[in-house]
Amino acid sequence: MKVSVQKTDPIKAKVDVLVAPIFKEKNKGIIIPAAVNRALKGLPQKLIKEKPKVADEGSQNILYTTGGIGAKAVLLAGAGEKEKVSANTIRKIAGSAARTVKAKQYSSLALILPKLDSKDLTADAIGQAAAEGLLLGDYSFDEYKTPSKENPKTTVKEALILPDGLPVESVQKGAKKGALIAQNVILARDLVNRPANVVNPAYMVDVARNLAKKHRFSLTVWDQTKLKQEKMNTLLAVAQGSVNKPYLVMLEYKGNPKSKDLYAVVGKGVCFDSGGLNIKPTGYMENMKDDMSGAAASYALIALAAELKLPMNLLVVAPLVENSVDGGSYRPSDIIKSASGKTIEIGNTDAEGRLILADALFVASKRKPKLIVDIATLTGACVVALGEVIVGVMTNRDALAKELVDAGLETRELAWQLPMFSEFDEAVKGDITDIKNTGWSKGEAGTITAAVFLRHFIGNTPWVHLDIAGPAYVSRGNAYTPKGGTGAPVRLMLRFLEKLIEKPEILAKEKKKEESKKGE
Structure with a gap:
């Protein structure tokens, strides 16, 4: 879909469908664009x-x-009460319109964007939300479907955004940003939706190479030989039951070359998770191609940072494996020495994500970043706790969690903090090793105890863990997200990084807070 902003009379727009938002307004009733009504x-x-x-x-x-x-x-799109309209309202109107126009097998639309009386809804924000909604709503994963007369492959080729009472230049600026965001969310969606017999670790390495070439990222790839040299034993253990060899990918974007400050994102990349010897039952394995959603999101995020020219230095670390079953698979009761030197007893081979993250987080921490964020489809417990619509946030810096929750409210990729009190530390202590890869025997607080395990590998670095097990791959869609891979949390993370750029004192405040605690 080509999205453009034009200063055109909506009545004269030569498109298949004109989308006109209609509002409820106090003391005025339902408001319809007068020209459309006439x-x-x-x-x-x-x-x-x-x-x-x-x-x-x-x-x-x-x-x-x-x-x-x-x-x-003309599609009359209900927008609700005008004073309550948000960026997400615009996003949903645009997304629903794109889906409806596509379903009707039309190829073009024009969306009227009226001026709204809200301090939070600038013309830029309205344009951005509209472009995001149009492109994300138009998305469908159908590259493996054979078109037929009964089921033709349709697409909306053109979408016009028509500002009504809004400055065209500002809407254009916002729409350009929204289109870039949507295109990279779609990159992540496609990677997650493709099957594991296509998207294996080697395929993800090729994707990284293409991104590095396109955006001039520095790229480092550790193959199995290098992983052994670097003593990445937890990553290697998970991979040893698969014919698909493991890799560790590091992509680096230097958007602020004069600064030594570095921000790291670690994305879990289990390209398929059978559970290993603790094999998953029917009903729980079928969608495990999505277990590399963290790596997919991290790829999309660094590409987006480059396209938006974010003034920061960003490192992506993606451990890439497949957790399969054969005579060489790692076993429950195995003891593995991680790259950090800590020993880990394996309680369950289906708790593999935290193992590959352990080595990857340690590698990231050695670069001494100002912040590490890991993104992972880590625990089913997080889906039980927060459902398919909320990202679980755990951190050693509470101020960062607040910024993420706020970013979630702005983008509607919602996030919520779970606690990491010291009482949870006992859950991962090993009996004959330093730690174990499982929590309490009944699985209580499983999302939190998984994060407690990860905390062992980041040293004193400010760190945030995002459990995206729910939002990464959904069974129910919405106006601009079909079921399947969603591309979460790319939009959330972009807004979070922007907040760090806008308010660098967030990390400084938390550092002072931690230092004061040490003195108590």
């Missing part, structure tokens, strides 16, 4: 009388035209 000879106003809920958020009504307007049809 061009359709009052038909929208008549519809309101017949369907009083036509302006409810999410409502859609299509009116087919017979002249007097450039479009073949």
Whole structure:
């Protein structure tokens, strides 16, 4: 889909479908763009009388035209109460419109963007939300479907954004950013949705090479021989049951070359997770191609940082493995010495994600970054606790969690902090080793105890763990996210990085807080 912003009279726009948001406004009732109502000879106003809920958020009504307007049809998109409209309202209207237009097998649309009386909704923000919604709503993963007369492969080729009372230049700026965001979210979605017989560790290395070439990233790839030299034994253990060899990928973007400050993102890349010898049962294994969602999101994030020219230095570390079953698979009760030197007893081979992250986090920490964020589909317990719509946040710096939660509210990739009190430390203490890769025997607080395990490998570095087991791959879609791979948490993480750029004192404050605690 090509998205562009034009200063065009909506009535004259030569498109298949004109999308007109309609609002409820105090003391005025339902507001319809006057020009649209006139061009359709009052038909929208008549519809309101017949369907009083036509302006409810999410409502859609299509009116087919017979002249007097450039479009073949007008889609009246309910936006709800005007004073409550948010960026996500715009995103949902745009996404739903794109999906509806595509389902009707039309190839073009124009979306009217009216001025809204909100301090938080600048013209830039409205343009960004509209472009994100259009592109993400138009997305469908159908590259393996064979088109037929009954099931043709349709796409919306063109989408016009028509500002109404908004500065065109500002909307264009926002829409350009929104399009870049959406394109990289789609990169992550495609990687997650493709099957594991395509997306294996070697494939993910090739993707990294292509990104490095396109964006001039520095790239380091450790193959199995190098991993052995670096004593990446936990990563190697997980991979030893698979014919697909493991890798560790490091991509680096230098957006602020004059600064020594570095921010690291570690993305879990288990390209398929059978569970190993603790094999997953039917109903729990089928979607385990999604267990590399953290690596996919980290790839998309660093590409987006480069395209938006973020003024920061960003390192992505992606451990890439497949957790399979054969005579060489690692076993429960095995003891492994990690790259950090800490010994780990294996309690369950299906708790493999934390093992590959252990070595990857240690590698990242040796670069002495100002912050490490790891992104992982780590625990089913997080899905139980927070469902498919919320990212679990655990950290050794509470101020960072607050910024992530706020970023989630802004982007609607929602996040929520879970505690990491010292009482949880006992859960991962080993009986005959330093630590074990399982928590308490009944699995209580499983999301938190997994994060406690990871904390052993980051030293004193400020660190955030994002458990995306729920939002990474969903069974139910929404206006701009179909079921399957979502690309989460790319939009959330981008906004979080922007906040760190805007407010670098966040990390400084937390450092002072930690130092004061040590003195107590």
